[in-house]
Amino acid sequence: MVPLRLDVRSVKRLDGDTIEVRFTITNTSEDGPTFEPFKSLGEPVxxxxxxxxxxxxxxxxxxxxxxxxxxxxxCLCSGDLNALDVAPGESASMYADVTxxxxxxxxxxxxxxxFDPIVGLEIR
Amino acid sequence: MSTRRPCRTTAALAVMVLGTLGVVGSPAKPATAHGRDRDRDRGQGQGQGQGNGEPRVVAIKRRTVVIVRRVESISGDVRTEETPKQVQVTLAADVLFAFDRADLPPETAARIAEVANEIEHRAKGPVAIVGHTDAKGSAAYNADLSLRRATAVRDALAAKAPGHRFTVAGKGATEPVAPNQKEDGSDDPAGRARNRRVTITYARRA
Structure with missing residues (x-):
């Protein structure tokens, strides 16, 4: 299990129909395993x-x-996660456009x- | 690696996606990516930055698509997918019907009324109602059950939105939206539940 931290950078209304979410996932281990997200952030089905x-x-x-x-x-979101490794102490910034x-x-x-839900984020 | 956002070429109809190869990374401390080997294969040429966290364009991929906007109820039993021209509402059969039944219990009235209200205000032309089942049971039984369920939904909607024309069909298990089995061949109850559904599709008014 790789210890990870999720930081939300912005939840921004681009127009009446789209919210852009930007966030960063950090591998908080010091010398532990590399985080390889592969399909872990995709849709459940x-x-x-x-x-x-x-x-x-x-x-x-x-x-x-x-x-x-x-x-x-x-998806209109960060992709190609099969090509990503997040080494200990490093971060990966991602985005997703949401209805x-x-x-x-x-x-x-x-x-x-x-990740646990992040509650009460203000849309800007 | 840097993230490239799509640039809409029209308000909502088309997007161009730039630099989708290796789309994640930290500007301050770039994440290590297997894709780096691919970058090397592609050379360190034109359009690329010079390191130190500077974003680099490693590939350009363009696509023009119609955007689909999706909203669910938190439980997931009602899903709406909208394009600029069409609306599709998917109702989970498990919240509408008892096992092997095709009659709508009274507690589904609120959901039906909500869909009917949307049809009344937004639909143009005929409303297509299609029933689907999971893959358990014979093809003939599933085709019949899915048609009876679609017909029950049609009858309920037509009673509340009488000015619209409805079509019904039963597809049985022929159009799954999720796997009925896991990769190891074992049963996939969650996937089968998603496949048991009734869809309601109509064109949007301008």
Whole structure:
């Protein structure tokens, strides 16, 4: 088990329809194993080598906003994670474009597979 | 490695993705990537930075796609997928129907009403309702069960959105959205649950 830290850099409304989430995953071990994310950050069903498993949750309205995908079934998010190693002490910065909640929603929870949810993030 | 964001060429219809080879990394301390070997194979040429955390363009891949926006209920029993022209609502059959049944219990009324309201306000043209099952059971039984379930949903929606035309179909287990079995051949209950569903598809009003 690789000790990891998740830091959210921004949750930003790009337009009325899209939220961009930027975050960093840091391998906090000093001389332990390398973090190789492969499919661990993908969607639970049929995961790919991307971070499509990222989602924003609006609990008061019972909504879970998922990553945008193209009609080619490719996520609008960081991908090619099969080519990534995060060595001890190093970080990897990633992004995911997510379906936006209505403009009236200004706080959401962030879920990233493998991490505890981050609650009450303000959308900027 | 650096992350490259897609640049939309129109408001929501098309994207161009730049530099999707090795898309993650830390500017201050780049992560080690297997992709580095590929970078070396491609040379350290034009458009690349000179290290020290400077972003480098290692490849350019372009694609033009229609963006699909997806929203679920937190439990996952209702999923909506929207493109600029079409809406598809997927209802998990497990929250609509009892095992092997095709009658809608009263507690599903709120979900049905919510979908009907959306159809009333947003649908243009016919509304297609399609039932699906998992892969357990015979093909004939699954085709029949999925059609009966789609018909039950049609009847409930038509009662609340009478001005719309509906079509129904039962696809049985022929169009799975998740594996019915795990890679080792064992049963995949979560995948089968996702496959048991009813979809409601319609064109969006302009």
């Amino acid at each position: 049929s995961p790919k080598y991307d971070v499509a498993g990222v989602a924003l949750i609006d609990r008061p309205h019972d909504k879970k906003y998922l990553t945008l995908v193209g009609s080619d079934d490719v 936006a909640p209505p403009a009236s929603v200004d706080k959401v929870d962030l879920t990233v597979p493998g």
